[in-house]
Amino acid sequence: MDDFEETPGNKPLRLPKKAAKVKNKAPAALQITAEQLVREAKERDLEIVAPPPKTKISDPEELAEYQRKRRNKQVNHARNIWDRAVTILPRATQFWLKYSYMEELIGNLPGARQVFERWIEWEPPEQAWQTYINFELRYKETDRARIIWQHFLHVHGHDVKLWIRYARFEERSGYIGNARAIYERGVEYFGEDNIDESLLIAFAQFEERQKEHERARVIYRYANFCDHANFFDVDIGDRRIS
Numbered sequence: 001m002d003d004f005e006e007t008p009g010n011k012p013l014r015l016p017k018k019a020a021k022v023k024n025k026a027p028a029a030l031q032i033t034a035e036q037l038v039r040e041a042k043e044r045d046l047e048i049v050a051p052p053p054k055t056k057i058s059d060p061e062e063l064a065e066y067q068r069k070r071r072n073k074q075v076n077h078a079r080n081i082w083d084r085a086v087t088i089l090p091r092a093t094q095f096w097l098k099y100s101y102m103e104e105l106i107g108n109l110p111g112a113r114q115v116f117e118r119w120i121e122w123e124p125p126e127q128a129w130q131t132y133i134n135f136e137l138r139y140k141e142t143d144r145a146r147i148i149w150q151h152f153l154h155v156h157g158h159d160v161k162l163w164i165r166y167a168r169f170e171e172r173s174g175y176i177g178n179a180r181a182i183y184e185r186g187v188e189y190f191g192e193d194n195i196d197e198s199l200l201i202a203f204a205q206f207e208e209r210q211k212e213h214e215r216a217r218v219i220y221r222y223a224n225f226c227d228h229a230n231f232f233d234v235d236i237g238d239r240r241i242s
Contacts, residue, residue, distance in 0.1 A: 011143075013178060014150050015185045016157045075106060086115075090122050097131065109139065120148075123155045126162075142173055157189060160196040167206065176210060197223060 082099035089095060096119045103112035116132040129152040136145040149166045156162055163186035170178035183203040187195060200223040207216035 011146070011175060011178060013146075013181055013185075015182065016154050016189060017185075018189055018191070075102075078102060086118070091124075093124070093127060096124075096128065100131070100135070104135065120151065120155075126156065126159075129156070145169070146178075160186070160190065160199050163189070163199060164202045167202070171206065171209075179206060195223075 079099075079102070082095060082102065085092070085095040086099055096115065100112045100115040100119070103109075103115055112135065116128075116135065119128050120132065129148060133145045133148050133152075136142075136148065146169075149169060153162060153166060163182060167179045167182040167186070170176075170182060183199070183206060186199050187203070190196065190199070200219055204216045204219040204223075207213075207219060
């Protein structure tokens with residue numbers, strides 16, 4: 001993507017370079033309602049109810065095989081319903097959530113991941129991205145979560161709190177260089193005219209946590225937060241900087 005640029009850190013980062021105009025995310029006109037879709041799904045359930053086996057099953061292995069096939073049939077039927085639902089109503093968050101949850105519940109993690117990838121192609125609201133990130137973190141997939149965060153910023157980078165949350169994610173994960181690079185790129189992304197003081201304060205507090213007191217002071221002064229800077233000059237624990 002042209003508006004991505006490699007950013008130095010503990011690991012390669014691809015962060016948006018500058019703020020862009022927010023796209024129109026208004027949903028398109030729908031040809032079918034959610035209620036109609038659910039009703040249709042229930043009608044299909046009634047149509048394909050499997051008849052009882054014609055022969056009596058007495059062997060445990062045969063019973064297990066019958067149950068396995070029946071379960072697979074039910075899963076495939078449910079998958080078809082949810083697939084149709086998200087295809088017809090791609091802006092219906094609850095359908096994507098239930099579809100991905102079903103795949104995760106049956107242990108089909110690649111399938112759940114595929115659902116999430118299809119979902120974020122629609123550039124959905126924050127909930128979708130955060131749910132996907134949390135899904136990856138449940139399985140200790142930090143690198144995958146990092147990639148999602150970067151894509152998230154590409155779509156919703158105008159929201160300053162996301163830059164802060166992503167930087168804190170990297171800090172919690174132990175990638176201090178990544179966290180610093182995100183704060184720095186965030187400052188560059190918004191520019192002097194559009195910078196939000198919450199980003200600069202979070203950046204300075206991050207440097208304080210890293211015991212980088214001079215860095216923190218420079219950030220406070222850059223932001224013209226005189227009260228912060230003066231307090232910082234007076235005392236940092238037992239260390240005085242002036």
